[in-house]
Amino acid sequence: MSLLEETNTAGGTPVVTPAPGPAVPDVISGRTPLSRGRLIWRRLSGASRFWVGAIAIAAILLWAILGPLLYPYNATGRDPLNMGLGPTQLHWFGTNNIGQDLYAQTLVGLQKSIVIGLIAGPLGTLIAAVVGSVAGYMGGVVDRVLVWCINLLLVLPSFILLVILSPLFRGLSWVFLTIFIAGFSWMIMAQVVRSQTRSLRDRDFVKAARYMGVPIPTILGRHIIPNVASLLIIDATLGVVASILAETGLSYFGFGIRAPDVSLGTLLAEGTSAAVTRPWLFVFPAGVLILTLFAVSLIGDALRDAVDPTSGVNRD
Amino acid sequence: MAFYIFRRFVNYFILSAIATCLAYVVASLALDPASKYYGRNPQPSRQTITNILNGLGVNPDVPVLERLWNWIVNLVVHGSLGNTVGGTSVVDQIVSRSGVSLRLLLIGSVIGAVVGVTLGVWGAVRQYKFSDQVVTYGSYLIFATPTFVIGVLLMIGATALNGAAGMQLINFTGEYSAGLSGSWWDLTADRAVHLLLPTLALVLIGAAGYSRYQRSVMLDVLSADYIRTARAKGRSRNQALVRHGVRVALIPMSTFFAYSFGTLVSGSIMLEIVFSFHGMGEFTLNAITQSDINAVAGSTLFLAVLVLFSSTLSEVLYAALDPRVRN
Numbered sequence: 001m002s003l004l005e006e007t008n009t010a011g012g013t014p015v016v017t018p019a020p021g022p023a024v025p026d027v028i029s030g031r032t033p034l035s036r037g038r039l040i041w042r043r044l045s046g047a048s049r050f051w052v053g054a055i056a057i058a059a060i061l062l063w064a065i066l067g068p069l070l071y072p073y074n075a076t077g078r079d080p081l082n083m084g085l086g087p088t089q090l091h092w093f094g095t096n097n098i099g100q101d102l103y104a105q106t107l108v109g110l111q112k113s114i115v116i117g118l119i120a121g122p123l124g125t126l127i128a129a130v131v132g133s134v135a136g137y138m139g140g141v142v143d144r145v146l147v148w149c150i151n152l153l154l155v156l157p158s159f160i161l162l163v164i165l166s167p168l169f170r171g172l173s174w175v176f177l178t179i180f181i182a183g184f185s186w187m188i189m190a191q192v193v194r195s196q197t198r199s200l201r202d203r204d205f206v207k208a209a210r211y212m213g214v215p216i217p218t219i220l221g222r223h224i225i226p227n228v229a230s231l232l233i234i235d236a237t238l239g240v241v242a243s244i245l246a247e248t249g250l251s252y253f254g255f256g257i258r259a260p261d262v263s264l265g266t267l268l269a270e271g272t273s274a275a276v277t278r279p280w281l282f283v284f285p286a287g288v289l290i291l292t293l294f295a296v297s298l299i300g301d302a303l304r305d306a307v308d309p310t311s312g313v314n315r316d
Numbered sequence: 317m318a319f320y321i322f323r324r325f326v327n328y329f330i331l332s333a334i335a336t337c338l339a340y341v342v343a344s345l346a347l348d349p350a351s352k353y354y355g356r357n358p359q360p361s362r363q364t365i366t367n368i369l370n371g372l373g374v375n376p377d378v379p380v381l382e383r384l385w386n387w388i389v390n391l392v393v394h395g396s397l398g399n400t401v402g403g404t405s406v407v408d409q410i411v412s413r414s415g416v417s418l419r420l421l422l423i424g425s426v427i428g429a430v431v432g433v434t435l436g437v438w439g440a441v442r443q444y445k446f447s448d449q450v451v452t453y454g455s456y457l458i459f460a461t462p463t464f465v466i467g468v469l470l471m472i473g474a475t476a477l478n479g480a481a482g483m484q485l486i487n488f489t490g491e492y493s494a495g496l497s498g499s500w501w502d503l504t505a506d507r508a509v510h511l512l513l514p515t516l517a518l519v520l521i522g523a524a525g526y527s528r529y530q531r532s533v534m535l536d537v538l539s540a541d542y543i544r545t546a547r548a549k550g551r552s553r554n555q556a557l558v559r560h561g562v563r564v565a566l567i568p569m570s571t572f573f574a575y576s577f578g579t580l581v582s583g584s585i586m587l588e589i590v591f592s593f594h595g596m597g598e599f600t601l602n603a604i605t606q607s608d609i610n611a612v613a614g615s616t617l618f619l620a621v622l623v624l625f626s627s628t629l630s631e632v633l634y635a636a637l638d639p640r641v642r643n
Contacts, residue, residue: 065537155335155623156616157578159585162614163604164339167346188575241460248462249586253601268465272590275468277473283472293460301456 132193428522436530
């Protein structure tokens with residue numbers, strides 16, 4: 001979901017307004033006031049959604065890493081005696097029509113999709129942080145040019161842009177696909193960071209740094225970015241979801257990951273033709289994908305609440 | 317207000333025009349239209365290939381800006397977008413295919429917006445109630461599901477339903493049943509049934525996004541003083557909610573409509589292919605696989621025009637709802 005609604009938050013001061021939810025222990029007890037980090041962690045650890053998401057994602061990560069080691073079949077080998085079978089004790093997710101084991105393939109695809117998401121999501125956030133803070137802090141011509149570029153990139157859906165650009169990374173490794181996905185996912189967050197930066201620019205601590213002659217990159221890195229860090233963390237988390245969705249979408253229609261590489265998108269593409277007759281070829285990879293993304297978005301949502309309980313967003 | 321909308325329209329017009337030109341340049345640089353002929357066996361002579369490429373206006377030896385200029389002149393003077401590699405006119409293709417895409421996109425996004433806004437308001441009013449939780453987690457589940465998976469899962473569901481009913485209740489392959497003849501009413505009904513599942517998928521995607529956003533805006537509005545004022549001066553709860561709450565909460569939504577339009581467009585492109593509709597989505601993706609620069613440029617232009625209209629529409633909506641921009 002968009003983060004547009006975050007524009008009124010994440011100032012330098014800790015937000016101490018109690019959240020209305022009954023599950024959130026927000027009373028500040030003790031003599032020393034809580035730091036912002038501690039406060040957020042308190043709210044976060046009180047949210048059951050966060051724990052459900054975190055435990056699920058930890059389990060999925062462990063499964064993706066260790067699963068192939070504990071399983072006798074690999075993703076490319078064929079079992080000629082069991083072709084096109086449904087789930088059995090031998091082949092947990094069944095086999096495809098040339099006898100490849102779907103469980104092993106799903107795990108390999110899951111690894112690839114997770115790696116792409118974990119790189120592309122934070123990378124997109126990094127671009128957003130740099131562009132947004134530079135545009136907001138510098139103002140003037142730089143700001144206008146950057147905002148104009150952002151608007152230009154937002155005209156066409158990024159899926160279409162990636163499809164048009166796909167011949168450029170067709171022959172290259174998946175790393176380039178990852179970079180391209182990140183390169184088209186930062187625009188809206190950059191706008192949010194820009195508007196935050198514009199209000200931070202006139203704060204006293206930023207002014208003080210400016211008048212002391214601190215160079216601009218240092219001001220951005222030391223004063224601006226840390227003040228929007230919570231927004232960036234949320235965006236990076238939800239960016240993982242968006243990147244995996246972009247990757248599977250592109251791969252599904254043949255513009256992303258290609259053979260011999262396997263991702264959840266290519267697996268789903270292969271499984272679609274048999275989705276009605278042999279549903280396990282489609283349903284298992286799809287289920288694993290949905291479960292992963294659902295878990296990550298639960299964490300992202302809990303983070304958003306913890307950072308900003310005053311906005312009406314998702315405070316359940 | 318007219319001036320405000322006109323200014324925004326000009327702004328979007330320039331952006332869309334530049335985006336289309338950039339897409340033309342990028343497509344020209346990324347795609348290699350000659351490779352298709354070199355791969356053919358027996359290979360056509362170099363002269364033949366050059367002639368074909370020149371005829372299409374996509375010869376890579378001509379500087380890309382010159383080709384772009386010719387493309388624009390051709391568009392403005394003759395209203396032509398060139399030919400596809402298959403030899404048909406791009407404009408003809410767009411005209412015959414756009415109906416399919418627009419029908420899906422328009423019906424899907426309008427119903428999606430209405431359902432989403434309604435669910436959002438409902439969720440905000442009934443915050444933390446069971447129904448609110450169901451809608452919340454339901455929309456997270458939809459966010460976590462790729463569009464094409466929603467489409468295929470609906471197909472699996474429809475097949476199961478057809479099997480259980482023992483007859484073809486829901487047809488979902490293609491845009492209409494091949495070879496069906498009958499009255500206008502029969503044909504329309506057949507198309508409507510075929511449109512059901514892709515539209516449902518698009519509505520789910522749209523409603524998930526809109527309901528989250530509408531709910532959060534509505535929650536902010538509900539705690540505002542003017543709602544209490546409206547109640548205090550004797551408005552009924554529903555009147556206060558609708559006349560003072562929903563109307564104000566729709567103002568930021570109108571901007572969100574424009575933002576989310578891209579998601580819906582890419583969603584409907586994916587769904588067209590999943591449900592084998594011969595629309596603009598299929599045209600666009602085929603154009604890329606066939607290295608067809610003219611077709612890519614044409615479909616980009618089509619999308620840019622769509623985006624131009626939706627952005628302007630959201631500005632009109634914004635101006636209509638927010639009296640501050642009207643004067």
